[in-house]
Amino acid sequence: ERERDWSMGGRTISRGCLPLLTYVTMLVLATGYAHAADSLVSGGSLKVGETLVSQGGAFELGFFSPGGSSSRYLGIWYKKIPVQTVVWVANREKPITDGSGELTIDEEGNLILLNGRGSPFLLASSPAATALVALLLDTGNFVLADKNNRSRILWQSFDNPTDTLLPGMRLGWKGRRNRLLTSWRSIDDPSSGDFEFGLDRGRIARLSIWQMGATSWTTGIWNGQHFGDAPELSLLGPIQFQFVPSDVQLYYTYSPGMDLTTIARFVMDVSGNAKFLAWVESRQQWLVFWSQPRGYPCDCGDNGLCNNGSEPPCSCLRGFRPDYSTEWQAGRWSRGCVRRSELDCGMGDGFLPLKRVKLPLTLFSSAVFNDSRLGIADCSALCKKNCSCTAYASVDKQGTGCFLWFGDLKGIQENYGDVQDLYVRLASSDLVADVPVQRTKKLLPILLPAVAASLILIACASTCCWWRSKSKDQGDEMNNHELLLLEIGPEGSQKYQDFSLLNFADVVAATGNFSDENKLGQGGFGPVYKGTFPDGQEIAVKRLSRRSTQGLEEFKTEILLIARLQHRNLVRLLGCCIKGEERMLIYEYMPNKSLDFFLFDPGRAAQLDWGMRFHIIEGIAQGLLYLHKHSRLRIIHRDLKASNILLDGELNPKISDFGLARIFSTNNSEANTNRVAGTYGYMSPEYAMEGLFSVKSDVFSFGVLLLEIVTSKRNPASFHFTGSLNLLGHAWKLWNEGRELELMDPSLGDSCPVGQVSRCIHVALMCVQDAAADRPITSDIVSMLGSENASLPAPKKPAFFIGRQMADEGIPASCSINLMTVSAIDAR
Structure with a gap:
């Protein structure tokens, strides 16, 4: 039979070709809809040109190349908005540069990205082998879940934000992790930029913007209803914002409110502005409804008062005058105001109430005491005690x-939506300057005796100060504690954000009134107790005894240093408690106590196999490297020893006790002190004998500690070795005889990697060399410990030997001298 011809668009197709045409058409359609679903199952894959679309069609996930970039990223964007708006990027730091790209769930349950060479980039992993599904939800959340129970989410993009906060996402703390927004590097580069936005890193209830780690803007503290300097974030049009300060989580989130059709997003953009935007369908564009930081409606500078309803809008606070009167008259008010009269605490400074004003900005020079038991009278007393x-x-x-401000005041406004009463410190002359003459005359009979009494009190106070400087009585110490409370306040709330002042009654309740059952140990500073707060949080309370050798300066040093340091191998300081003569430091609780608890007890030492010990060695080295090189400050610890290495539930080491630590200038190689304090057996010779300390002093202590970890023997008490040598001398002797492995704790057995043990002993001997210049720096120590094949230089003779005379004098092997002032040590 003759084939019938079919015409299509002017072309003739024979009937015999129809089956082939139908098959090709179906194949094309199948390919086009292969990934029109919202999920990807185990064994499946998503390649370039294919996408997942959420069930309601709100969001789409796939590969994209921003702007003119040739790199490929896996991202999520709005499906129905014509302008591609990316809200999440999976591989922002690992772009695919070979033009390919594939997303898959492998047979081990890992959600991975593959480039053209098959190199994997892990996005998420499943804790248990099970059937998995990767699902794109209509909220814009990309989740990895159990295929048979999709409500069991194992991982989600909402916990790993990039630069965008979508409705329902939580910005803030989840456990110990702070979920932040980080800007793109540029509009064409999704890699992490210089700006971050999120809840305060110190768990203080406020949102902040950071530029390269430095705070550039903040919302002010949450006052129970909204943020002090950004009240509009509690309600912005139809959008409902919510701040949740719970015991388990501390986060900020928002929802569309009643208008579920509103498409909104919160973005930390490349210019350093945090913006809230909404899509306006009629205009087909995103509109900015809120943006910070921005210029204030009227910038009246320092100590100025802004009122948009008046003309001019700026005036100086009472007791202040324009700093530059000509500019002020020209309408340029940003230079602000200065005091008419200098403050003088001894001459009766007082406080001027400003009713119903917007409080000053809290970004600079402020302190917060967020204690519901403090009233306004307590705030007045706290402020009066500090002339700053x-x-x-x-x-x-x-x-x-209580809020306290220190220095100039900026951002005070009248006729503002959110107002409170503010009390401004003024000199006594400015407090009475505007009082009517008749009223002043009436006050003279009161004021003159008061001034005379004040002068007498000043004379008495001067005499008392002279006497107290000699006697150092208890009253002086109590006053020091009050001053310390105020001094810690502003620093603790701004520079040292991971820090709180705790109430004495709360600490007493948490520790069971410092019961013996809760006592964890005893040191030269005093006892340490375990405590539990009502929310279940466990703490360790270091309670300084009255006889403690750790004085006020060491106590303050520990607070102001450790609260600025954050590293997984440094103990976390939660806060402090000061009441009268009581001084207490509150740390995170370490369930496995300290390293010496295990090392120097034969039964417990056997629980530490070599793998655990080497893990502890590496952790201590990493913590020390952070202190010496990578922290914002350069810190010399000066008291590194086994009892100051705490162990968490997984035996991760945490360096603690920073009371003797010193900030060290990067321009200096060493410093000198007249007061040598530390622990005998761990101090380097130049520090013990000459008071010279440097990073090499800590290196020496690390070397001693490393030998103790290998041997389970304490250096100061090791007088029983052959020839009455201490641990360093004994290790040196065995090293020279090629018998260094005899140093190993016998409980380690024969299963240890002898090469690694020998290398640790070698590194330890290099650390305890007599001359500081011969000792390695901390970064070299980390490198040497982690490199199995690198050759190490031969160590020189260690610093200290304990002579036969000391051993013959009958000093028991268990003796330990802690925190002693060294006047003479036999050294060679």
Whole structure:
């Protein structure tokens, strides 16, 4: 039979070709809809040109190349918005550069990205082998879940934000992890930029913007209803914002409110602005409804008062005058105001109440005491005790808690939506300057005796100060504690953000009134107790005894240093408690106590196999490297020893006790002190004998500690070795005889990697060399410990030997001298 011809668009197709055409058409359609679903199952893959679309069609996931970039990224964007708006990037730091790209769930349950060479980039992994599904939800959340129970989410993109906060996402703390927004590097480069936005790193209830780690803007503290300097974030049009300060999590989130059709997003953009945007369908564009930081409606500078309803909008606070009167008259108010009269605490400074004003900015020079038991009278007393305090207010509108400001005041406004009462410190002359003459005359009979009494009190106070400087009585110490409380306050709330002042009653309750059952140990500073707060958080309380050798300066040093340091191998300071003569430091609780608890007890030492010991060695080295090189400060610990290495539940080491630590200038190689304090047996010779300390002093201590970890023997007490040598001398002797492995704790057995043990002993001997210049720096120590094949230089003779005379004098092997002032040590 003759084939019938079919015409298509002017072309003739024979009937015999129809089956082939139908097959090809179906194949094309099948390919086009292969990934029109919202999920990817185990064994499946998503390649370039294919996408997942959420069930309601709101979001799409696939590979994209931003702008003119040739790199490929896996991202999520809005499906129905014509302008591609990316809200999440999976591989922002690992772009695919070979033009390919594939997303898959491998047979081990890992969600991975593959490039053209098959090199994997891990996005998420499943804790258990099970059937998995990767699902794109209509919220924009990309989740890895159990295929048979999709409500069991194992991983989600909402916990790993990039630069965008979508409705329902939580910005803030989840456990110990702070979920932040990080800007793109540029509009064509999704890699991490210089700006971050999120909840305060110190768990203080405020949002902040950081530029390269430095705070550039903050919302002010949450006052129970909204943020002090950004009240609009509690309600912005139809969008409902919410701040949740719970015991388990501390986060900020928002939802569309009643208008579920609103498409909104919160972005930390490349210019350093945090923006809230909404899509306006009629205009087919994104509109900015809120952006910070921005210029204030009227910038009246320092100590100025802004009122948009008046003309001019700026005036100086009472007691202040324009700093530059000509500019002020020309309408340029940003130079602000200065005091008419200098403050003088001894001459009766007082406080001027400003009713119903927007409080000053809290970004600079402020402190917060967020204690509901503090009233406005307590705030006044706290501010009066510190001459640097320039203003105070309650934290919330219920009149509880205290804000203190130090220095100039900026951002005070009248006729503002959110107002509270502010009390500004003024000189006594400015407080009465505007009082009517008749009223002043009436006050003279009161004021003159008061001034005379003040002069007498000043004379008495001067005499008392002279006497107290000689006697150092208890009253002086109590006053020091009060000053310390104020000194810690502003630093603790701004520079040292991971820090709180705790109430004495709460600490007493948490520790069971410092019961013996909760006592963890005893040191030269005093006892340590375990405590538990009502929310279940466990703490360790270091309670300084009255006889403690750790004085006020060491106590303050520990607070101001450790609260600025954050590393997985440094103990975390939660806060402190000061009441009268009581001084307490509150740390995270370490369930496995300290390293010496295990090392120097034969039964417990056997629980530490070599793998655990080497893990501890590496952790201590990493913590020390952070202190010496990678932290914002350069810190010399000066008291590194086994009892100052705490162990968490997984035996991760945490360096603790920073009371003797010193900030060290990067321009200096060593410093000198007249007061040598530390622990005998761990101190380097140049420090013990000459008071010279440097990073090499800590290196020496690390070397001693490394030998102790290998041997389970304490250096100061090791007088029983052959020839009455201490641990260093004994290790040196065995090393020279080629018998260094005899140093190993016998409980380690024969299963240890002898090469690794020998290398640790070698590194330890290099650390304890007599001359500081011969010792390695910390970065070299980390490198030497982690490199199995690198050759190491031969060590020179270690610093200290304990002579036969000391051993013959009958000093028991268990003796240990802690935190002693060394006047003479036999050394060679």
